[in-house]
Amino acid sequence: MGINFQNVAFRYSPLGKDVLQDINLEVEENDEFVFILGHTGSGKSTLVQNINALLLPYKGKLNVMDHQVITRYRHPIKLNTKLNKKRYNLNKSKHLFAKSNIPVYSRTLRNIRKHIGLVFQFPEYQLFESTVLKDVMFGPKNFKYSKEECERLAKEALELVDFPKELYDRSPFLLSGGQMRRVAIAGILAINPDVIILDEPTVGLDPKGKDTLMNLLVDIQKKTHKSIIIISHDMNVVARYAKRIIVMKQSRIVYDGEKRRLFEDLDKLHEYNLDLPTVSGLSMELKKKNLINYKHLPLTIEELETVIKGGDIYE
């Protein structure tokens, strides 16, 4: 079922301005690798917080897996039960307005959060337990798994992020920045979410740490087929790893498509306040000096090297 937004709007306070406006978006449950781009304050983080029901929309329809998130009914409704459909008269409701925007804490919201794993910016600041293993077990513990089950899930997750076994009992505060971030991601993977969302996962990491983390995410997707959604400002990372790009500007989605079409449209990039990947900038300068020629703008080092050697980039 994946994630489906239909004309969703969100605002932080009832009389405030819309931080999300007219959002229509569909993300499949499997095999998507989506990057969300946009200027600071464009609504990216608010969008992903709506996906895992940390924030609830006040207008529109939002389905997350087989749950419909509706604030009006004060808890999300499971769509696939006949009783719920009858009780809430879902087939007849044309629009679903929330009476208030105060988040509702109910057990059913927990179900949504189990489907969506959200890794915040600088997640290493949220580590708190005395050992790495205990920290990763915290997520599943919240979802009422038995202690043995929590330990199994935590170990599986730590293995998935390629974390050395000999450090399981170490305090998370004695790890390097990159290791801490991997532990924090393992904490989310341990709840076995269907979709993983990461807010600026590479920010603050050194170049090696960045590559390691991005390759790890690609690897996790290959192994698990889970969809991964990443918020990023780093165009070099986006150019290398994105399959699909969503751009947000002033609370709206203004672009949803593949990366090359976006990066080759300089007017649009300028309009969205986005930078070019470094390699694309270099390519344009070399072309301006009549030193190279290309049909498609190189986005990665390998592509520019191909062009310099006289080759073509094939779609």
Added chain:
Amino acid sequence: MKIKLDNVSFSYNEEKVISNLNLEIESSSITAIIGHNGSGKSTLAKLIVGLLEPKKGTIYLDDQVLNEDSIKIFRNKMGIIFQNPDNQFVGVTVKDDIAFGLENKNIEREEMIQKIHKYLKLVGMEEYIEESPENLSGGQKQRVAIAGALSMECELLILDESTSMLDPLGTKEVGETIKKIKNEDNKTIIIITHDLEEARLADRVIVLNKGKIVKDGTPKEVFSDENILINSGLKTMDSVKIINDLKNVDYKNKKEIEAALWELTFKM
């Protein structure tokens, strides 16, 4: 301010972070200290400003030993900008934030106002003088922090990963500010970073790995040595990587492309 580290070592508990380090930094220079997360570069900055004390060796500032007594004099001549812009804003407005340090120094009101305007203008933030911090972006907050440090007439300014939490626009803004103050006064500036784009603003680049200096040279010399950078958990600039990758390959306009890529390394 002239800096000299003589055989300095430092460890947290048993873990050695800085190991027998010898380093001299000339006054009025811009030096970038680069290295991966955990290479010891922030520890080095804290040692220089006296926030940490070496376990072994001596630090000299302007040829004077840095110790408990001399630190009181030197503190007034140092400014350090940290990673998180939200952690260093103390005032309720931009003006108050800069005034905080000046008030502590008992500067006269007239002179204080003059300094606030002068340094906010220098970092391009004069129009935000009455703004409160929540209305500023990360890059703007860092620029205010830089103005605050400069207003104290510091002789040494250390930027410790000051752009690593910023978006590309904020990073650009801070970079532009460094370029401006580079030409202003005779300050010694140390840029601690793992971002080579930031390091290229310096006259000299030092690569730190496991608490030791593994390379010391001009940006061009350091960026060309890809092996050292990779072994130190870093990556060279894309333009230099392309030059290195294609070193043994023949292609059209090779000389011109190499020259253009070098030029762009420091221009873009």
